Amino acid sequence: MTSIVNLECKPASLKEVTHTRKEIEKILGNRSITTHLSNKILLCFAEAASNLVNHACPRPTFIQVNIEYNDGCWQLHLNDDGQRWNPTLPDRVRSLDFFNQNEGGRGLALIHSLSDDMEYKIQKESRFHRLSLKWYLKETTTKPCILIVDDDLCQLRLYSAYLSEEYHVIEAENGETALCILLQKDVDLVISDIRMPHMDGLSLKKALHRHSYMLLIPFIFLTDDDNSETRNNALSLGIDDYMIKPVSKFTLLQTSRRILKRSNQIHNQLTNRVNKRISDSLMPSLPRKAHGWEMTVISRNTGIGGGDLVLHHDYSTHINSYNNNQDRNNSDNYIMLNIVDVMGHDVTAKFFSYAFVGYLRGLMYHIDSNKRDPCPTLLRQLSDSALEDGLLSQVILTCCSITLSAGGKCEIATAGHPAPFKISPSGIQKLDVGGILPGVVSGATYKSLTSYLDYNERLVLYTDGLFEAAENKKARKQLETHVTNTLYNTLSIPLNEAAESVMHIFDHYSNNNRDDATLVLLQPETTK
Known part of the structure; x- marks a missing residue:
């Protein structure tokens, strides 16, 4: 996916730099970009543009900005007609060139530090040149992640299909495989059968108790074992639900939504409480x-x-x-x-x-x-x-x-x-x-x-x-x-x-x- 936003060409002045920075901030805010990345982009733009205005000789008459997102990479392009300089050269970083260390103490070194990559191009047939700054995004999924554990492959595929429209689903055929996955990936909900070879569902849940950071992962038992002893053993482990197979798509989705919503509420309450205690201490x-x-x-x-x-x-x-x-x-x-x-x-x-x-x-x-x-x-x-x-x-x-x-x-x-x-x-x-x-x-x-x-x-x-x-x-x-x-x-x-x-x-x-x-x-x- 490629998207490009071309901002109106502006005269090279500090007033326009400030105005353009606000435009960029608004554009990034509408694209649901993280605050951490947005801060980096805005700081780099402000430093590059303001230092061009203050220190380039000859001073540019215009600065034009393009923002581009393509295949997991955000790019900020600054086009100007002022002094030709190549900020990608190592000696420019060491000397900070005309980007001095005084006002705010930033400049080229800051831009290098806060961007993942940069390019500088001089248009041979014109006096215009372009600085391109890049930030690469890690691959992430916006869907909650559910791990389904079942040694019955037919039921594993069926319940995975039920949930895959709303959630990112990972499958495991036994408790040992599930535990390996949980130790390596962030999972929002575990749905597990009880009777499985190698490591059953009860043993899997007990294994999670030995890792404190996994204690609060919501957990559902989905099983055809409905005797009272098994149910009591399962409930004593602090699970969120105990469902008897077969389960309809509607019931599985409704239960998953309810438990994930409740988990988010608990997480937000804990986060807000800790955040308040930290804020008070600071x-x-x-x-x-x-x-x-x-x-x-x-x-x-x-x-x-x-x-x-x-x-x-x-x-x-x-x-x-x-x-x-x-x-x-x-x-x-x-x-x-x-x-x-x-x-x-x-x-x-x-x-x-x-x-x-x-x-x-x-x-x-x-x-x-x-x-x-x-x-x-x-x-x-x-x-x-x-x-x-x-x-x-x-x-x-x-x-x-x-x-x-x-x-x-x-x-x-x-x-x-x-x-x-x-x-x-x-x-x-x-x-x-x-x-x-x-x-x-x-x-x-x-x-x-x-x-x-x-x-x-x-x-x-x-x-x-x-x-x-x-x-x-x-x-x-x-x-x-x-x-x-x-x-x-x-x-x-x-x-x-x-x-x-x-x-x-x-x-x-x-x-x-x-x-x-x-x-x-x-x-x-x-x-x-």
């Missing part, structure tokens, strides 16, 4: 004061997928009750904050977030507080792990790391995360700090920015959901304006009240609940 929190700083955090959690994380660790040396002032002046004493945005909008991303929290805490605990540049060190270690670790490599995330110490001193480094704001009576300043996304290139390095704040100034850390939780560009601009104005206008009131005011404005002007939003406000304590 709720951002900070101490009210530390090392001469006041701090507060407030967030809006959608409860679906990924999530925003705020972690802290206090690096205090020589702490004693005898000379606390000496401790406050020791340069080795500081608190580190890490604000993280784990991308993804499904429950799987939530589990990855939970696993990631423990790993990041471990990195924070093992940072040597006596060494310089703790934030770049942590981000470098995080990036290397996200590239090499089998679990973390499945997560796309951004991170802002900051240390706070006495005298209003802060050191900041970011990895693909939005740059913080500094608010003072004279206005709002976006701090010039940036770094590449974790896990994109091997040996990524990060630089920190040192800043000093007075007692009447504030530092604002946030996740991008704070400014992107609106349906269109105009609404997002309006949201950003109102949020930043509120941040400035609340500079003179206590931190927690200011944070509540900002979130009140956020709640009023945002109507897109697909992403979490987190706000952290930091301010040096007022000297007494």
Whole structure:
């Protein structure tokens, strides 16, 4: 099957890049594509297109986009008439070419990392050229899978035929074969005879109890053995139904539908319960004061997928009750904050977030507080792990790391995360700090920015959901304006009240609940 969507040719501008990204997102959403793959495609498009606009010389006059699905492969084609470059060459990846590591820290390396394959073609008879990015889908079936086990081949074929119109059916002639299948494949329902050679149905069900991940697989006995002893033995194993042959097509289908529906309900209830417990455990929190700083955090959690994380660790040396002032002046004493945005909008991303929290805490605990540049060190270690670790490599995330110490001193480094704001009576300043996304290139390095704040100034850390939780560009601009104005206008009131005011404005002007939003406000304590 081949399907192609050609988007209207657009002028090469950041405004049109943003608009086209929304069009692509809508197209992918209508094609029932997974969120994980959709995020990859959208990130690759945004990086390729925006960097062409910002850095190509000569700059393209147009960018045209085609989206194609063919034989299990999604393809994104970008056509332009700007600078000729071949991103498939190895030296381009090493040098990142004109795709720099600053704003968002992404570029060619990110595109290579998030796509399965790419091609670059220069049209010899014209000045146009095309970048094609590809993503290969694994073969999957959308039908629930039912395993039928019976040594009577005629009945096995008959019941398989009954179910095959609605379900993906796998057949097994005895319990041993069925167990081998269950150990290798995901099955949604088992329908088994009881009396079979080698391994009967009761033994098969008992064998499943020895594998905890198969305990909840729905199980039906379909048998001509209707004596009370056999029935009681079967029911004691926690089966879902016990049916006596012969069984009509209608009865078999109705029973299978009922049990699968109930199984899905139980799965969803368990998933939602676990998801809530994980979400509650990931709720951002900070101490009210530390090392001469006041701090507060407030967030809006959608409860679906990924999530925003705020972690802290206090690096205090020589702490004693005898000379606390000496401790406050020791340069080795500081608190580190890490604000993280784990991308993804499904429950799987939530589990990855939970696993990631423990790993990041471990990195924070093992940072040597006596060494310089703790934030770049942590981000470098995080990036290397996200590239090499089998679990973390499945997560796309951004991170802002900051240390706070006495005298209003802060050191900041970011990895693909939005740059913080500094608010003072004279206005709002976006701090010039940036770094590449974790896990994109091997040996990524990060630089920190040192800043000093007075007692009447504030530092604002946030996740991008704070400014992107609106349906269109105009609404997002309006949201950003109102949020930043509120941040400035609340500079003179206590931190927690200011944070509540900002979130009140956020709640009023945002109507897109697909992403979490987190706000952290930091301010040096007022000297007494």
